[in-house]
């Protein structure tokens with residue numbers, strides 16, 4: 267019987283599990299995929315939003331305003347790539363100039379400091395690649411970028427190092443409320459029991475709420491398509507460049523990523539379900555056209571991949587973070603669309619406050635250690651550091667991924683360290699092996715051999731992302 271079961275290991279469930287391990291509590295994190303961060307958390311813009319966009323008084327506005335500094339501090343504690351590059355919202359007409367001023371006022375109402383409205387020329391002086399057609403811009407210095415999946419991997423790893431348990435491939439199909447807590451049942455029949463249940467199931471949070479007997483909301487899935495460009499384009503802009511938001515969302519942005527690539531997107535299209543993550547010619551064409559409107563010199567020949575993520579929104583538009591009114595011990599942390607990544611630390615803290623109000627005893631655990639040791643990323647070391655490190659760890663002298671300069675030592679670490687990578691995509695998210703120009707064309711067989719060795723499984727049993735995604739049929 268765990269004290270708390272957290273359903274869903276995206277950035278919200280992962281950060282909440284970590285937050286709960288600050289206390290003397292037994293925590294179990296359930297995830298249906300073969301790894302953490304496989305939902306909306308792996309496919310979004312990765313922006314730490316400044317907080318000018320949400321309507322004042324909403325949970326989104328509060329969590330965003332409170333979340334920015336907490337996110338940067340947590341990313342530093344967990345050694346996750348993040349950078350405070352600042353953002354701009356650019357206007358192209360007198361009408362949009364008015365929206366920029368309205369966003370400035372909304373930012374003030376949300377308590378966001380440091381905002382200013384720039385003329386088109388002032389904006390171009392800071393960001394020379396901006397279009398000559400830009401008429402004004404909101405400058406947001408507190409904003410930045412973070413790697414969302416590395417943040418989640420690190421948060422879950424830190425939670426596990428502090429005692430939390432992670433159960434992967436645990437697809438919740440039934441939830442039963444009993445006198446002393448919940449029994450949560452997986453598709454394969456496994457069960458887990460806990461006194462409190464927190465629903466962080468992202469695009470399926472409405473289904474999990476319904477299983478628990480409180481399905482009072484329906485999520486509206488909206489996809490966002492992106493193109494990721496090679497690091498050769500990574501310095502095309504220094505700030506995240508947004509266009510003025512529409513009722514569909516924050517519009518198409520052009521941004522450096524925390525890992526030094528350039529990202530353009532997203533669209534906002536109503537789709538069937540949280541699984542509708544395909545990219546489309548029409549979507550990518552829209553992204554390219556709108557990105558070029560802000561930054562005409564983006565070189566689309568440098569696109570290395572495209573992807574799509576699905577937002578889990580509700581009709582009212584705000585986050586749903588509240589104890590169930592029908593089922594005692596159940597807490598909903600649902601409809602966490604943008605700015606959910608920015609707000610994740612604040613949401614986790616708020617969820618713990620609500621659980622306390624629901625009766626959870628929270629006694630601090632003096633053994634909690636919020637620091638997570640840095641990975642030894644070879645590409646970030648200088649030559650002297652590399653020489654010294656290879657002497658002690660010869661596996662770091664073998665380059666596996668040539669595009670991203672990832673070594674065998676880093677991959678073996680990723681396969682051993684909490685939460686251990688279990689497949690090719692898991693290695694990719696942890697080390698960047700396969701993230702570069704060739705998208706794994708050269709390194710994938712080598713990565714597969716390392717997975718096979720470390721997990722002591724046959725090469726034919728190595729998967730791309732769990733389930734039936736095996737890559738090899740047999741030896742020829």
Ligand SMILES: Cc1cc2nc3c(=O)[nH]c(=O)nc-3n(C[C@H](O)[C@H](O)[C@H](O)COP(=O)(O)OP(=O)(O)OC[C@H]3O[C@@H](n4cnc5c(N)ncnc54)[C@H](O)[C@@H]3O)c2cc1C
Nearest residue numbers: 274276278298305306307310311313438468490606607608
């Ligand atoms: C296109 C797009 C752009 C965005 N851009 C930004 C941005 O720039 N900045 C920002 O702050 N936010 C942004 N967001 C929002 C941000 O990505 C989300 O708020 C955040 O990732 C939500 O995390 P989550 O943990 O709630 O959901 P998810 O990451 O979806 O995690 C939910 C987890 O629950 C698991 N799960 C579901 N059902 C079950 C089940 N039955 N049993 C077990 N496990 C289950 C899923 O597999 C998944 O891993 C964006 C979102 C999208 C889609």
